[in-house]
Amino acid sequence: MTSRFAQLAFTEDVQRHQREHGSDRAYRRMLEASAGADVLGEAERAFIEQRESFYLASVGQTGWPYIQHRGGPPGFLQAVDERTIGFADFRGNRQYITVGNLDHDDRVALFLMDYAYQARLKILGRARVVEGDSPLAVAGYRATTERTVLIEIEAYDWNCHQHIPQLFPRETVENALTSMQERIDRLERELRDRPPYGMDLDTTHHRPAERFDGEGNLMDEATPLQVLKEKAR
Numbered sequence: 001m002t003s004r005f006a007q008l009a010f011t012e013d014v015q016r017h018q019r020e021h022g023s024d025r026a027y028r029r030m031l032e033a034s035a036g037a038d039v040l041g042e043a044e045r046a047f048i049e050q051r052e053s054f055y056l057a058s059v060g061q062t063g064w065p066y067i068q069h070r071g072g073p074p075g076f077l078q079a080v081d082e083r084t085i086g087f088a089d090f091r092g093n094r095q096y097i098t099v100g101n102l103d104h105d106d107r108v109a110l111f112l113m114d115y116a117y118q119a120r121l122k123i124l125g126r127a128r129v130v131e132g133d134s135p136l137a138v139a140g141y142r143a144t145t146e147r148t149v150l151i152e153i154e155a156y157d158w159n160c161h162q163h164i165p166q167l168f169p170r171e172t173v174e175n176a177l178t179s180m181q182e183r184i185d186r187l188e189r190e191l192r193d194r195p196p197y198g199m200d201l202d203t204t205h206h207r208p209a210e211r212f213d214g215e216g217n218l219m220d221e222a223t224p225l226q227v228l229k230e231k232a233r
Helices: 001-007 012-021 024-031 042-049 099-104 170-193 224-232
Strands: 055-057 065-071 077-081 085-089 108-112 119-131 145-159
Touching: 001 024, 001 119, 001 145, 012 042, 042 077, 042 108, 042 119, 055 099, 065 099, 085 119, 099 119
Parallel strands: none
Antiparallel strands: 055 065, 055 108, 077 085, 085 145, 108 119, 119 145
């Protein structure tokens, strides 16, 4: 966790609960450090631009928080520079709750999830809206772009992987299953092409394997019934 994130998130009430539960010492140094707005590093920028979706929280005039899901192809959420991220806002159900909330309060919180690797990145920032065609629109993606949303980052925090369910994209699972099925098919073909069990590996004559009696003596190619009759004598 960065110092800036702690300074924004750890209010007096939050710190009181930390003291009551004994976790305040672990975070005290972060609160005391001087810190300006966070700057995105290479790891953060790469993680952001690999996302296919994220959750965006805003607060309305009633004081109630609102969380919205935003999705698109990988790369639709872009790191514009080390302090700014943005995305082309596609037309949805046309309720415009988030856009209206931003007119009242530009502060937002984002949750970016990677379920396969059980990782999450939290971002606090200030958002502004630019109506009209977006320079951040993804070419070839079938959606109507209504505006651009730019978010100036105040702070971010990487969370631990605890309690994040490990989920995989459908395409990844389908590719894995296809590869597995191809291997099964190949092994089954190899089994069908092998000589029957008990047959000599001479593929020219396919004669039966040699048989031995109970005392280890070589027998001729007798049928099982003949062997039983011989033993009954």
